[in-house]
Amino acid sequence: MFACSNCDAQFPKWAGRCTECGKWGTVVDENGQETTNKFQVKSKAKAAKSVPIAEAAKGSDPGRVATGVSEVDRVLGGGLVRGSLVLLSGEPGIGKSTLVAQIAGTVPSLYVSGEESAPQLAGRFSRLNLNASGVNFLEALPVETIVATIEKEKPSLAIIDSVQTLVSAELDSVAGTPAMVRYATSLLLDLAKRTNIPILLIGQVTKDGAIAGPKTLEHLVDVVVSLEGDPVHAYRLLRTMKNRFGSADEVGVFEMTATGLATVDNPSARFLEERKNVAGSVVAAAVEGSRVFLVEVQALVEKASYGTPVRRASGFDQNRLQMLCAILSKHAGLKLGESDVYVNVIGGLSLE
Known part of the structure; x- marks a missing residue:
């Protein structure tokens, strides 16, 4: 049997592309069957005794x-x-x-x-x-x-x-x-x-x-x-x-x-300690888990050199950048369809 190392899908023969997750080069030979372990249920297994949760919880921390x-x-x-x-x-x-x-x-x-x-x-x-x-x-x-x-x-x-x-x-x-x-x-x-x-x-x-x-x-x-x-x-x-x-x-x-x-x-102070107040740079509040960080986000908009405009993001979701550009073009009157847009989160951080 063959299996995808990304999604664990099973295949009877090798394939270059996994049909379940779409990844290339992830289907590999499992090369052998897993050995029998103690968790396998035999045909004549005896019933086990269950334990009430309230009783099991006593002194079990x-x-x-x-x-x-x-x-x-x-x-x-x-x-x-x-x-x-x-x-x-x-x-x-x-x-x-x-x-x-x-x-x-x-x-x-x-x-x-x-x-x-x-x-x-x-x-x-x-x-x-x-x-x-x-x-x-x-x-x-x-x-x-x-x-x-x-x-x-x-x-x-x-x-x-x-x-x-x-x-x-x-x-x-x-x-x-x-x-x-x-x-x-x-x-x-x-x-x-x-x-x-x-x-x-x-x-x-x-x-x-x-x-x-x-x-x-x-x-x-x-x-x-x-x-x-x-x-x-x-x-x-x-x-x-x-x-x-x-x-x-x-x-x-x-x-x-x-x-x-x-x-x-104090992450916010460290992220902003070298910030310069210049055009194209803003301070944004980013929620990561249960914490809020202040980070510097830089953006650059330039007229597209080729027919298809470029969208590049470092530390920011590429799909979200595409969506924001579409919203600004539609409702803010910005002609971003003719411009390259670059966004960078300072410090090497990756914001979810």
Whole structure:
């Protein structure tokens, strides 16, 4: 069987384009069937006993693990819930490994890495002036070995960098395939629930900014957070996409420095500190999650050099820009149909 790595649609044979989501080059061979697991219902299974919710809730609060990074704790609703599976995604070079290293520097952790070697990780901790005494390193071995190691060592936090590098000794599939990602994530989710250990997964993204792997990856995990920003600029946004234990619409602001990601206490002041009051520049109030930021938005309108006018936006939705241009042309009397329009949000921010 073949499956789309973007939407998880199934196909009996390979195709260059997924007919469900329209993406090109995402249909891959699942390369093997997933092994039988304990969740499969057998033909002569016995009935289980249900438990009243009111009774199950008594004294069952799992509690949270503080990460030591105030903005991360605020975005997650107070820290990492014990027994939760958290997925952190972001573009290459955006600062994912830096952020998890800062968390590992304060929480006793088992760091499983398929991206870096032990000396490379030690060098990262040294450059960031982080305390690595509570961090144990493990190479990205088969996921079954990783599960057994976590069960034996029982760290306060397990970090997997990244889920796309995991392989299995039981499943005949290569790293990064939809079947492999689903299988490994299912094992880690079961481990987190059984041991009450929070597990932080790092996920890679595609060129379109979507999380690489099957869509079921996002459904399996408890929390999905995304680290966003322009690698050229210093500011980063940590945005919750899904959160079973708190608000799914929170945003944290960081600044990349020589010693890691620093919390920005007053984002509006930082975004506007170099602003010059010139034509084509305005201050706009942008709502991101439960917070309101003041940001500088620049616009340039120029007579079109060619027959079809150009619309370009950086940090602003392209479709919304098209709609605003149409409204201004219709109701404000502006002849934008003959002009190129450029919009830029200062600071490398991406406004929803």
